[in-house]
Amino acid sequence: MIPHDDPQARDQEASVRPQSLMLSFLGIHVLNRGVAVFSGSVIDVFARVGVSEDAVRSTLTRMVKRDLLARHRDGRRMYFGLTARSAAVLEDGEHRVWRSGAVNSDWDGVWTMVGFSVPESWRSQRHDLRSRLIWGGFGPLQNGLWIAPGVVDVPALVEDLELDDHLKVFTAHTAKPTEAEQIARTAFDVPAIAERYQVFLRRWDHDRPLADAPDDLARQLLLHTEWLQLVRQDPRLPAEHLPDDWPAIRAEQVFHTLAGAYAGTAASIAGSVLDTIPVDGP
Incomplete structure (x- = not known):
């Protein structure tokens, strides 16, 4: 899925851990729906992005132990739903992706x-x-x-x-002789932040991103996971103190375009694949 001549892109793909994928999956398909999802159907979804059954089961177990998932048994089947802790984590991620965004264009100097x-x-x-x-x-x-x-x-x-x-x-606020741009470049590795967005763009900003992925559900899961990792590592430095060609601007446009393009088909596929039961709680 990644050009073999782009080692940083390969590293970024390798860094997408099963738990990160799981949190994206839960945020898209479980958060605020009042449901728990059957482990077998989670395994089906994750097979589409190359995650093994053993890795999925291990991730689910670890997340239960960390109070990020709750088990719900229905007959002989085990379902997994959110906890208050995981709901808070997912809502924070949703805020960063859809509300605060990657580009800080309204900083007030504080x-x-x-x-x-x-x-x-x-x-x-x-x-x-x-x-x-x-x-x-x-x-x-x-x-x-x-x-x-x-x-x-x-x-x-x-x-x-x-x-x-x-x-x-x-x-x-800063005061002379200290400048805000000086603070930003002292406290943060601005080139490294920019390069992470460039890696994202090399992976997604072309006519057929992830053409070898099996379907739009797989593409949606990978896209959202990588984007959330990006924005969670980004301190949202003031745009006025960053280069005019700051890559987060283009990267965010690409994310929103692709997220919209995948959403309908991915929801349809998820509806046919996921086995859920209603539960009380987050």
Whole structure:
């Protein structure tokens, strides 16, 4: 599915893990529908994108253990539905894909800053905090000081880490001689962000993307998974401080065009393949 002369595109395809695909599948076909889906039909869908039955079953089991899925038995069949935790994760993804978007064209000049001092011996807590900050669009400005464009709800981002006493949070504007563009290029690897979008465009921006995929359900699943990974890694830096040819602009147009093109056929195929039961909950 990827040109063999494009190692970065191959790496991006390899990085699409079964759990990432599963979250995309759940977000498209399960979220807000009040249903749980039969494991066998999930296996059928994932076979279309080259994921084995064993990998699907292992992913489902891990997600149950992490409170991202709940089991529902109906006769001899096992169905899987969302939990409150997975619904929140999927709604965040839906917001990033369809509402906030990849291009930050309405930035008001405000930055959120987080200073932290966590003991070196607390390696796990430090790792978790940094992971949450990256998830929230932060980058390291200097040792112990991270920054993100816009106003970020830091308490919601780190609420279960129990590190409040070790954090200092501010909102601020830059002042001379500091420039916003300087902040963006210090705290974030702008060329690497751009290259990820270029890889996406090389894979999807042509007449017949993924022509060897079996159907539009497979294409939809791969497209949404790759796009969500992109926007979750993108801190949405202010467009005014990025190059005029910033590739996220074209990439987002391509995503929306293809998502619309695949939606109808993919929904029809999913309707014929998926075995679901109604459930209460998220």
